[in-house]
Amino acid sequence: MDAIDAHPFDEATRLTGEPGRYHGQTAARYANMIGPFGGIVAATLLRAVVDHPNRQGDPLAFTVNFVAPVGDGRFAIDTKVVRTNRSTQHWIIELSQAGEVAATATAVFASRRETWSSTELRCPSVPEAKTGIKVAGDGLPAWLKCYDICLFQGGIPPLLAIENEDAFVRSVTLQRMRDEPPRPMDFLSLTAICDTFFPRIYVRRSGLVPAGTVSFTVYFHVDSEKIATIGDEAVVGIARANRFYNNYFD
Amino acid sequence: MDAIDAHPFDEATRLTGEPGRYHGQTAARYANMIGPFGGIVAATLLRAVVDHPNRQGDPLAFTVNFVAPVGDGRFAIDTKVVRTNRSTQHWIIELSQAGEVAATATAVFASRRETWSSTELRCPSVPEAKTGIKVAGDGLPAWLKCYDICLFQGGIPPLLAIENEDAFVRSVTLQRMRDEPPRPMDFLSLTAICDTFFPRIYVRRSGLVPAGTVSFTVYFHVDSEKIATIGDEAVVGIARANRFYNNYFD
Structure with a gap:
């Protein structure tokens, strides 16, 4: 039998080790x-909790703080159940490399x-797929090949110029996206896909x-039954900035 | 000399104890x-970090998870610096009562x-103060007396009916607010004031x-110099829900 x-x-997010102390690469x-x-x-x-044998329920709110650059190579993930209530469960998660914490999450x-x-x-009105611009090309980081992203609004030249429809709300991106292969x-995968939007400053300043x-932070407005109904269909996402101020923006 | x-x-958020292990009431x-x-x-x-002698910089992103109900009485707050970088510093904070964690924060x-x-x-257009409804009345929790809140849109009857301007975006609240006394x-205080909005479900369902x-989660788009320019003036805030789904909403 073939494997x-x-x-x-799933290869990229694979974890080995014991519950509560995982290793990845x-x-x-x-x-x-x-x-x-x-x-x-x-x-x-998030997988370190989802796969944990003591995990109860589905993810509801998830915050990751990137504490230091994560380097290529091996890492460890420690999970701790802070508390299990009747209907909610709270976790703290830490990713470390060479004994130094590189990311924390709750x-x-x-x-x-x-x-x-x-x-x-409201679901945005999504133009026909053929009117969008596929995100692809030389010079883009490798991970973008793992997604099929179709931009309708708010790209970065030469991918797609900003459509400056509104002088006050400029860095809005509308895109259809799915894993590649499906x-x-x-x-x-929903968590990862939420982070596929270009940083808003690329869009606003038209360059890298x-x-x-x-x-x-991700708030999940869906449960596991509902999310399964999406299958491998593309989803639509919108990103927008509220404020750029002295070195930080949202 | 009088004190x-x-x-x-400041009384309500007062902490005693040692840096990293505080007590409050x-x-x-x-x-x-x-x-x-x-x-x-x-x-x-947040005060447990702001007042910590090793704290560097201003708050940028702050997430609190309410793990269990906080009861009236004493509590302990433990803070841990996860990492100090050149321009960022990452903290984990835990509030506990009788040895049980009741809230975590990053x-x-x-x-x-x-x-x-x-x-x-865009700053919303704010009607004249006299057209708003002051949030006050019997039966409201005590903390509301610590704020001067003027509702312009999206209250709960009898405080202010919902103005159902848009069938798709119903639970929007627009209010002016400041500490009372100023x-x-x-x-x-900005952190606390962000949480003064009624839960969206009160507004949407017109009742408690x-x-x-x-x-x-709070993202701060301001630094300490800029925030000081606000003084004790009222600020304007908007709250809206994206989705209510099976017992949880935003």
């Missing part, structure tokens, strides 16, 4: 300009129960500027 | 329906340097529903 090859995403396919793509680091931190997991629900956020969506993520 | 009385906010003036107002808890957690502090800056977020704004904050 089924794992998807590159950065993957060349998900390399950024320096070190690994931040989204794959975030997904790997995660709230929750067992949802069916209650009144309502989505207020992979069924789960909490891990040295920039790194210091803090990254 | 100058501290502002109630909940304040009746900032009581919520059960336990203390979440905003004062968040501000006290904070990124940063020393900013002057660079290209731009504010994309107090010069700093990172601590049992709801508690599980996770709360």
